[in-house]
Amino acid sequence: MKLNYNRKLNYLLAILVTLIILLLNSPALTQTAKSSDDGIVINKAKTYYFGLRRTSPPISYNDEKAGDFKGYCYALIKTLEKKFHLTLERVEMERDNRFTGKGSKNQKLDAECGPNTITPERIRKISLNELRGEFSTTFGWTGATALLLNKNMQKLSPGPEFKKLKIGLIRGTTTINLVKKVNPLLEDNNIITLEDNKDGINKLKSGEIDVYFNDEIILRSNLKNLNEEAGAEKYSIKPDLISNEEYGVVVYHTDEAKNQQLLQQINFLLGEAEIKTFGGTKLKILNNNPDFEYFIKNDLNYYSNKVDPTRSPSIITPKSSSNSNPLPSPASWIKTVFLLLLLITSVGALFVVIKRYQNQNNSKLQIENNKRGNYQPQSVKIQGNKVDPSLASVHVTIHNKTNQSNTKGGKMNNPINFDQKNSNITVGNQGTNTNTNTQQFVQYTSEQKQDLSQFAKDIQRILEKIEKNQPNATQAEKQNIVSYEIPPEQRSRIVRALKAGGEKALEELLDNPYLNIAIAVVKEWQKEE
Numbered sequence: 001m002k003l004n005y006n007r008k009l010n011y012l013l014a015i016l017v018t019l020i021i022l023l024l025n026s027p028a029l030t031q032t033a034k035s036s037d038d039g040i041v042i043n044k045a046k047t048y049y050f051g052l053r054r055t056s057p058p059i060s061y062n063d064e065k066a067g068d069f070k071g072y073c074y075a076l077i078k079t080l081e082k083k084f085h086l087t088l089e090r091v092e093m094e095r096d097n098r099f100t101g102k103g104s105k106n107q108k109l110d111a112e113c114g115p116n117t118i119t120p121e122r123i124r125k126i127s128l129n130e131l132r133g134e135f136s137t138t139f140g141w142t143g144a145t146a147l148l149l150n151k152n153m154q155k156l157s158p159g160p161e162f163k164k165l166k167i168g169l170i171r172g173t174t175t176i177n178l179v180k181k182v183n184p185l186l187e188d189n190n191i192i193t194l195e196d197n198k199d200g201i202n203k204l205k206s207g208e209i210d211v212y213f214n215d216e217i218i219l220r221s222n223l224k225n226l227n228e229e230a231g232a233e234k235y236s237i238k239p240d241l242i243s244n245e246e247y248g249v250v251v252y253h254t255d256e257a258k259n260q261q262l263l264q265q266i267n268f269l270l271g272e273a274e275i276k277t278f279g280g281t282k283l284k285i286l287n288n289n290p291d292f293e294y295f296i297k298n299d300l301n302y303y304s305n306k307v308d309p310t311r312s313p314s315i316i317t318p319k320s321s322s323n324s325n326p327l328p329s330p331a332s333w334i335k336t337v338f339l340l341l342l343l344i345t346s347v348g349a350l351f352v353v354i355k356r357y358q359n360q361n362n363s364k365l366q367i368e369n370n371k372r373g374n375y376q377p378q379s380v381k382i383q384g385n386k387v388d389p390s391l392a393s394v395h396v397t398i399h400n401k402t403n404q405s406n407t408k409g410g411k412m413n414n415p416i417n418f419d420q421k422n423s424n425i426t427v428g429n430q431g432t433n434t435n436t437n438t439q440q441f442v443q444y445t446s447e448q449k450q451d452l453s454q455f456a457k458d459i460q461r462i463l464e465k466i467e468k469n470q471p472n473a474t475q476a477e478k479q480n481i482v483s484y485e486i487p488p489e490q491r492s493r494i495v496r497a498l499k500a501g502g503e504k505a506l507e508e509l510l511d512n513p514y515l516n517i518a519i520a521v522v523k524e525w526q527k528e529e
Helices: 002-026 072-084 119-125 159-166 175-182 197-206 216-232 257-272 290-299 330-374 446-469 475-485 488-509 514-529
Strands: 048-052 060-063 068-070 088-092 112-115 140-141 145-147 167-170 189-196 210-215 236-239 245-247 274-278 283-287 314-316 381-382 395-396 416-419 427-428
Touching: 048 060, 048 072, 048 257, 060 072, 068 072, 068 290, 072 112, 072 257, 072 290, 088 257, 112 140, 140 216, 140 488, 145 216, 145 290, 167 175, 167 197, 175 475, 189 197, 197 216, 216 236, 216 283, 236 446, 330 395, 446 475, 446 488, 446 514, 475 514, 488 514
Parallel strands: 048 088, 048 112, 167 189, 167 210, 395 427
Antiparallel strands: 060 068, 140 245, 140 283, 145 210, 145 236, 274 283, 274 314, 381 416
């Protein structure tokens, strides 16, 4: 019988290897977009109408001198045209046209590109019946911050001076709610509504607003020009980001094969890209690509004195091992599906045979061990609170119910046996109460303890500062100020540490007057995550 199973195993392995070789050489996985001898491309050219924002440098803007669009989105669609032999008609659009599927002159769009933050609300909006759209994978990561005169930088901290500032916010953006959340002292009469980025810069220069909030990469592109016009370093950007934004391309009507193909092609390109860091922003950049090299040289040149973007620390995304077209023909896919089914069937059969073979061997071994009388399960005996320290570490929660008929002198009359084979547990015995009590030993790492310790110091410092400067601040205002002062990355670590150590861990590190606020703040952070 053993020989018979071995033969079956060998046959199935041979079939499996053959199927894998066939699958890897399938035309569905190796098809490339080739040209014929006449120069005609096998993949037929298609025309798409691509909306591009007019005033959002460096992501997307219209260069009036050159008479064409420039920026990240322009580099992306130029690459799409060349790689997939597409015809992309560029359509001008304003902020108000976002997520409508139409350009400035009511033209129907197949896609749009700009500094469009991906949010659940926007995902739902573009998926509506008349739009049937989807976001691409993320191409950029940034966050909102403030651009202002150097003399106003100190006033931006929570306090009486902050209430005097005129804050510029572009209407209809996610930035408005973010700024209100981290600045609870901000009143509506301090907010100046802006039409777009250009309007914000003009009002900042004229003094109509004191602070202009927008995404870091957009503000950074304006900072150099502002200081050059002023003839001095008069303006600055607040280094801390108050949010984490992700940008994506929108593709509409993805229920149509043509547009679904466009979405896949965009995602394919972004999957080949490398994530590079520019200040507080990260962008997916295609290496050795002249359009993206031009974008970095001309649109991100304000980083040149601080960082070399082409050599900045970055995260490398997995790259495709070939330059193949990611969208093979339907006939090739049918073959691939057939081969995959064969592969799954073979793997299933192989699994069944191996399982039966293992069960047979296990049965034989058990019979032999029983005959010899050597088969005895390992167990650990616990008498009262005594545990043999040489045994494997076990974590057991014991429910004790004190009763005069069952216990004497605090010791349990009956030993409890636990099968601890392959265990890694610690034993604990808690509770001497008339009720059943359960308590778990919770351990957390030294790093998490350090995070909580630092948080305790930070929150005490912040709250003492508030008590000094804003003695009448409400608890809600105090919580918002703490959230503003603690960076998002540190918040996540604190939430994880408090989950591990519990509120008791924070009680040991923090004075009672501040404990309730600290716990309330962390609970709000947990909801946000």
